[in-house]
Amino acid sequence: MGLFGNLFGKKEVLPPLDPASPAAKRLEKFKTELEAFVAKMNDTLEFVPADEAVYCFIGKPPAMFGMAWFHDGKEHNMKTLAKDKGLSNKKLQIMSLKLGEAYQKHMGEPSFSTTIAGKSVKVHPSDALRNDVVQIIHILE
Structure with missing residues (x-):
């Protein structure tokens, strides 16, 4: 939410992520990287934790x-992926479109909040969203 959303009470209130949940344990494995990343970001961050990676x-x-x-x-x-794999801008646009579609498809599933580097972030523990994101990024590449 932007400044006006916060001023007028439109900020989404989410239940806290259970620290004992599988999603919290997945985030914990990447704590150092996530804290450095969140500390430098000034935008809304929504995490999708997986076993071998965390997506944001x-x-x-x-x-x-x-x-x-x-x-x-x-x-x-996406920029590093394109460089590493030699992907075209068209391929990146398709991936971005598919990621947006996956997000929208799973918007109704439960999400939670947690604090990383002193900032509140959203966590999507959805297995289905996680599977879709992994499929799009790692299979379509």
Whole structure:
């Protein structure tokens, strides 16, 4: 939410993420990377924790957003993926569109809040969303 959303009480109130939940344990494995990332960001962050990585929608999905993920101690994003895999802009646009569609498809599923680096972030523990994101980023590449 922007400044006016916060001023007028439109900020979404989410239940806290249970620290004993599988999603919280997945986030904990990437704590160092996530804290450094969240500390430098000034945008809305929505995390999708997986076993081998944590994915993050940045901004206002499903329309205006970026994507980052953390794997093997490193931060990755669409730009690094394109560079590493030699993907075209067209391929990146298709991936971004599919990620937005996946987000929208699972918007009705429960989400929670947690605090990372002193900032409140949203967590999507959905297995279905996680599977879709993994499929789009790692299979379509």
